[in-house]
Structure formats: C-alpha cells, structure tokens
Amino acid sequence: MSTIPLFTLSRQSPEVTAGLRAAFERVLESGHYIMGPEVEALEKECAAYLGLPAEGVIAVSSGTDALVVALMALDIGPGDEVICPSYTFFATAGSVWRAGAKPVFVDSTPCCFNLDPAQVAAAITPRTKAIIPVHLFGQPADMDPILELARKNNLAVVEDAAQAIGAAYRGKPLGTLGEIGCYSFFPTKNLGALGDGGLVVSRDPKLAARLRKLRVHGMQVKYYHEEVGGNFRLDSLQAAFLRVKLPHLDAAHAARRRHAARYNRHFLESGKAAFPVQACVCQASPADLPAQAPLLLPYACDPSHIYNQYVVRVPGPGRRDALRAHLAQRGIGTEIYYPVPLHLQECFQSLGHQPGSLPWSERFAAETMALPIFPELAETEIDAVAAAILEFLA
Numbered sequence: 001m002s003t004i005p006l007f008t009l010s011r012q013s014p015e016v017t018a019g020l021r022a023a024f025e026r027v028l029e030s031g032h033y034i035m036g037p038e039v040e041a042l043e044k045e046c047a048a049y050l051g052l053p054a055e056g057v058i059a060v061s062s063g064t065d066a067l068v069v070a071l072m073a074l075d076i077g078p079g080d081e082v083i084c085p086s087y088t089f090f091a092t093a094g095s096v097w098r099a100g101a102k103p104v105f106v107d108s109t110p111c112c113f114n115l116d117p118a119q120v121a122a123a124i125t126p127r128t129k130a131i132i133p134v135h136l137f138g139q140p141a142d143m144d145p146i147l148e149l150a151r152k153n154n155l156a157v158v159e160d161a162a163q164a165i166g167a168a169y170r171g172k173p174l175g176t177l178g179e180i181g182c183y184s185f186f187p188t189k190n191l192g193a194l195g196d197g198g199l200v201v202s203r204d205p206k207l208a209a210r211l212r213k214l215r216v217h218g219m220q221v222k223y224y225h226e227e228v229g230g231n232f233r234l235d236s237l238q239a240a241f242l243r244v245k246l247p248h249l250d251a252a253h254a255a256r257r258r259h260a261a262r263y264n265r266h267f268l269e270s271g272k273a274a275f276p277v278q279a280c281v282c283q284a285s286p287a288d289l290p291a292q293a294p295l296l297l298p299y300a301c302d303p304s305h306i307y308n309q310y311v312v313r314v315p316g317p318g319r320r321d322a323l324r325a326h327l328a329q330r331g332i333g334t335e336i337y338y339p340v341p342l343h344l345q346e347c348f349q350s351l352g353h354q355p356g357s358l359p360w361s362e363r364f365a366a367e368t369m370a371l372p373i374f375p376e377l378a379e380t381e382i383d384a385v386a387a388a389i390l391e392f393l394a
Contacts, residue, residue, distance in 0.1 A: 038237075090342065326388065
C-alpha cells in the first residue's frame with residue numbers, strides 16, 4: 001500500500017537540497033556556529049521580505065523563545081493578564097505563564113479558527129497588558145478590531161505569526177501590525193529550518209533594540225549586562241539553511257493554495273461538504289451554519305492564507321476519529337491540531353475553566369483534522385486523499 005504522508009522533507013527539490021549542502025559546507029569552513037554573519041544576513045533578507053527595517057528583525061532560537069522575549073521586552077510579569085485564544089499551540093499561553101503573567105483565554109470564531117474580537121473586548125480588565133492574536137494555520141486573525149481595542153485600552157499587541165510568515169492582513173504582512181511579531185522556523189513550518197529557529201520583529205526602534213539585547217543575556221557590550229535577558233541566539237547553520245529556503249517561500253505558498261483549492265473542488269462537487277459559514281464572520285456578515293454538512297472545509301477569510309495546515313472539521317461524536325482511522329488504514333497521514341484546548345489543559349486547571357466555557361474551542365478540538373498539504377504533494381495524492389474521505393462519507 002502506498003503511503004501519503006501528512007508532511008515530509010524528503011521530497012525537496014534538488015536545487016534546495018544542493019543549496020542546503022553548500023550552506024552546511026560554508027558554515028563548517030567558517031568555524032562560526034552561533035550568530036555571526038549568517039544570522040545577520042538572514043535578518044536583512046527577512047526584513048526585505050517583510051518590508052521592515054533591518055534593525056527591527058531579530059533572529060532567535062525558536063518561535064517559543066520569540067514569544068518569551070517579546071513579553072520580556074514589554075515588561076509583562078506577575079500580576080499582569082494577557083488575552084490569547086484557547087485553540088492554539090501551547091507555546092502561546094505557555095510563554096505568558098513563564099513570564100509570570102496570567103493567560104486569559106477567549107474563544108474562536110466559527111469561520112477561521114482565530115480568536116473572536118468580541119470576546120477579547122469582554123475579557124479586558126485593569127490588569128490586562130497585552131493581546132496575543134494567533135494567525136492559526138496560516139490564516140490572518142481579524143486585526144482591525146483587535147488593534148483598535150489595544151489602542152483604546154493602552155495594550156500591546158504581540159502577533160503570534162508562528163504559522164503565518166508570508167500571509168497578510170489587508171495587504172500588510174502578518175507579524176508587522178502590532179508592537180511585536182513572532183515567527184517560528186520549526187521544520188514543519190512553510191519556512192522551516194533543519195532544527196529549531198524563530199524570528200521576532202518590531203517597527204519600534206526602542207523595542208527592537210531591547211529585543212536584540214535581551215536575546216544575548218541583556219548585554220550590548222560583551223560581558224556587561226544591563227539587565228537579565230536569556231540565551232535566545234540562533235545557530236549560524238540554521239540561519240544559513242533558512243537563507244537557502246527563503247527565496248522559494250512564495251512558490252511554496254502558491255503550491256499549498258493550489259492544493260487547498262483542489263481539495264475544495266473535490267469535496268464541494270461531491271455534495272458532501274460545505275464551508276462552515278456562508279460569509280466571513282470577521283467582516284460582520286451572516287454566519288449561518290450549513291445544514292447537516294458531514295465535512296466542513298477551511299474557510300479562507302483572506303486570499304493570502306498560506307495553509308500551513310489544511311484543517312477540516314468532521315461534525316458528530318467520534319466521527320473525526322473514525323475518519324482518521326479509515327485514512328490510516330489506507331496509508332494516509334493526518335494530525336489533530338489540537339486535541340485539548342488550552343483552557344482545559346491540566347497545567348492551567350488553577351485558572352478555573354470548566355468544560356463548556358469556550359464552546360467553539362472545545363468543538364474544534366473534537367472535530368478538526370489536518371490533511372496532507374505540503375508543497376511537493378502530487379495532484380494524484382490529493383485525489384487519493386479526497387477519494388478516501390468521500391468513500392468514508394458515502
């Protein structure tokens with residue numbers, strides 16, 4: 001039986017593979033393995049890609065560390081509250097907790113999996129210091145109302161764009177709209193290293209300078225520490241690898257969008273699937289759920305969606321897990337992002353959330369499943385995945 005993986009790096013083009021080997025040799029011969037010229041070059045190239053000044057782009061050791069150092073730079077700590085979605089990867093809230101602050105969880109909208117601005121407004125208290133919108137799966141969160149809430153309440157906005165480098169909100173690159181933006185270069189990301197890596201950015205020169213200082217134990221001059229920072233430095237080798245892959249990023253995005261469109265055609269033409277809303281909730285349009293749709297497709301609120309994941313919903317108790325088992329029997333890889341929303345995680349029990357308190361997050365955790373979407377996926381493989389799902393739905 002042939003296997004269709006959820007994700008693989010083994011199909012990279014010969015051009016990329018050759019470039020990675022050359023990058024390795026270059027760094028090996030340089031003898032410079034932490035920070036240095038490769039990291040500086042990566043920062044400049046990412047700055048050009050994101051439309052930011054070079055001094056506002058700081059390469060760090062991971063996407064999680066990008067969030068941690070962002071909160072440090074904003075002086076967020078004990079007694080503070082930070083609003084974030086519950087339906088997201090753990091690092092979003094985990095970083096808030098590590099800063100000593102309280103994550104305040106809000107629910108998501110039924111259209112795009114991202115946090116609901118109306119719930120953000122209701123969650124603001126005198127202790128609130130920041131909002132972390134997550135651009136989940138490569139889809140932009142609804143930033144205008146979030147930025148307006150932040151302005152009115154003197155709050156910082158830290159964009160978790162870990163899954164969304166290259167996507168945009170109304171033409172503006174994600175991660176560049178708030179005070180600080182955070183990206184991940186984990187290997188499964190659209191721009192992935194061959195290990196961990198991340199990026200933190202800011203248009204504010206003072207914030208950027210502080211982020212750069214905090215990255216290296218709070219020092220600007222070697223061994224002279226102005227404050228306590230951390231070791232958030234990026235390896236030269238990972239920077240060199242990312243420099244090879246960055247020029248191919250937009251082509252990879254385009255491939256993912258083509259794959260998503262092909263999935264959508266298969267499922268919609270079958271009559272077994274629908275989008276979860278008829279129009280985008282984020283644009284204050286009607287959000288009527290389709291009647292009895294056995295498969296709900298990922299709704300793209302913005303055409304710049306980069307599909308770091310193609311996530312479908314399978315309504316009905318146990319049906320998602322049954323479909324996943326059906327696909328596994330046919331050698332098709334899938335994943336569940338994420339099986340337990342953050343407000344119900346054991347480590348956050350002290351916050352007092354009960355099942356049912358954030359219904360959309362809990363529903364997504366029970367119904368969602370990611371299908372293969374990586375750029376090198378063959379059209380015949382997409383057709384086979386769709387056929388296997390339609391067989392289950394028949």
